[in-house]
Amino acid sequence: MAACIFCRIIKGEIPCFKLFESDKTLAFLDINPLSQGHALVIPKFHGAKLTDIPDDALGEILPVAKRLATATGAVNYNILQNNGRLAHQEVDHVHFHMIPKPNEAQGLGIGWPQQKTDMDALKALFEDIKSKM
Template identity: 40%
Template sequence: MSATTAYDTNNVFAKILRGELPAHKVYEDDRALVFLDIMPRAPGHALVIPKAPARNILDIEPDDLAYVHQIAQKVAKAGMSAFGADGVTLQQFSEEAGGQVVFHLHVHVIPRVAGVAMKPPASEMENGDILVSHAAKLKAALEA
């Protein structure tokens, strides 16, 4: 695949943006959406996506990329507070060879506790009640 591969308007995150699929939303404005990963690698694992259609870092407009990272920083700070984290891991994958699975740009923001390993990627679907609780904690920290 090349950097010019077309954006697929039917990817799962585009469907979430259109309200066709549910998500545990924690933040939304006119340019970005933040929601919890349903297979979190650690408690509070959130995804920050632009509302602009962008396959990945190779085709997103620079201003939209900068904005996504500004929001990722806010989410990282809130996640540190909400989940008593000692650090944070940010990940972004572009194209299949780079590890991308959903082809809408997204940044993983994962609060980390010292000495606790992350779960493997896409390894275990989280209980819905736990996701609701984690979403409420992260949303409250973002609004504080």
């Protein structure tokens, strides 16, 4: 944790453009923005992946992201959270991006490579996941 850049930001060791702070949550502007207003919302509890964070440390995350979207005036925006290197996570501390998408050139650019639907496999997956919820 001592090397975690977000933990260092939380402790005040590294400055940030702080937009919101409470005992459990911090929101600040991204220093490598994809568009104007690109911000990060992080739990103050350190964990690399979403499943590492206790539920009570996540309660403010989406309300704060919503407030950021409203405050920036974004009409189109992405709320993004990645888990693991294959999923494009670069900092091993859970963080949510609020990325305004003002036009085609700015903001998040992604594609969705859909897979062919196999209804039997989809039903089996549904039953498996539902049984674990």
